Amino acid sequence: MATDWRSDTVEEVRALILEAEPDVEEEAKWVKPSNPAGVPTFSCSGLICTVETYKDKVKLTFARGAALADPGSLFNASLDAGTRRAIDLREGDRIDPSAFVDLVREAVELNRA
Template sequence: MSTEWRTERVERLRDLINRAEPAVVEEAKWKKASNPDGVPTFSADGLVCTVETYKDKVKVTFAKGASLEDPTGIFNASLDAGTRRAVDTFEGEELDEDAFVALVREAVALNRA
């Protein structure tokens, strides 16, 4: 990742995920030539979410997102997927941090249920 808005966004998302669940475990998975750093994954009693960078966005995919309540409508991608849901964030866009933290907490609770 280059030092630009996407890097800053990933760091902020990481901070929010850790605020939501201090016991979360972060690992880099799926390393390959085109992405030698791999994909950050966050787990707490199972996979909670992944964070991926693309040219125009940073995507947070919740492994069991379709089973989560989303009263604020923060999910805006993968809405037709059977199991997962995602939050795509774009440069200059504000993220509802409270809603994001609540979503992470709900995902962890679902894993622990």
């Protein structure tokens, strides 16, 4: 992954996920020649989210996002998907740290239910 705003965003999100749930497990999945680092996935009692890096955005896809309340209105992508929801962050976008931590905690609670 390039060291630029996208890698900075991934590091910020990773830190917030770990703040929300210290027992989270991070794995790189879907490793392939075009993406040798793979896709970071975060799990705790099931998949919480994936973090994909594209040329123009970082996409945080919550596996069961449609079942989450999202009181901070963070979801802005995949809103019509049946199960998942996503947050697209573009250069200069800021995520509300408190709302994101709450969203991750809600996702973990849903996985544990």
